[in-house]
Amino acid sequence: MDILIAAEDDAACHGNAMTGAAEASDKVDAMATLSLRVDFEGAESVGPGKIRLLELLKETGSIAAAGRAMDMSYRRAWLLIDALNHAFRQPVVATKLGGNGGGGAELTQFGEELVAHYRDMETAANAALRPHLSALQRALAPSGSRGAAEDHDSEISARSA
16 A cells, blocks of 8 residues: 655645735745545555545435536546445445435445545644645745746756757
């Protein structure tokens, strides 16, 4: 089992890019966050997307509705859930056939445990790496000047050619 942890700028992830120095000083609480993906042998993995799909399925009781909430087709959502159901010894999601009462889906007890374990691991990883995330966050250039070093390097290369 491999665990992949990717640091992400919280402002960039949520579309809240800073526009000026004054705003940057107001954004002291902005913090890089982690994205956790657990890779199992056999190429199966569990990460933020699948966990969010399971959380939405729990909220909506529907694979189709959970998929729509993530801008994903029913087929894609069903395939992801089917892969999870086959990856573990116990099913993650139980489905009910349609008909007069309609179909639906729900997390099994194991599915609930999977989501809880994932969220606990995510919390522990964020807490353990907070000093490193803070250091990286402080080292970031203001969002308006990101990429300036690349532009500068390109100008130097163009002049020397």
